[in-house]
Amino acid sequence: MFSEDSTHGQEGAVRRAGERRSCPRHPWFQEVPLRPVGAGSAETRWASVQDVSEGGIGLLLNCPFRPGTVVTLELRGPGQLPPRALVGRVIHATRQPHGNYALGCALVEKFSAEELSLLSQEPQEACG
Secondary structure: OOOOOEEEOHHHOEEEOOOOOOOOEEEEEEEEEEEEOOOOHHHOEEEEEEEEEOOEEEEEEOOOOOOOOEEEEEEOOOOOOOOEEEEEEEEEEEEOHHHOEEEEEEEOOOOOHHHHHHHHHOOOOOOO
16 A cells, blocks of 8 residues: 555556655555575565565565565566566665565566566456
């Protein structure tokens, strides 16, 4: 869910007021396994994807990861896109209500224009 200081752009993209990133966010709701690179499966946590952009992903989960931590996750693609393993670096972990944390991650490999186009067109259902 987006805060009241969000503004909506073209094609369902969202840019928050005061946003420093140059790429708009696209809403995307999916539960994904997340863990630090090199960690065993016992360290896997489940995260809820909130949005994606060309070079980043917004996540919500019940435990923090330190900024700078390199994490891996698998995003299931819509329609024609196969699942994609993503590697990102945690930029921030911000405490949220009810003990959750919002994580912003910069992706090592950016989404292509084609992938973003498909992601922004595919309707997603919120979990729950």
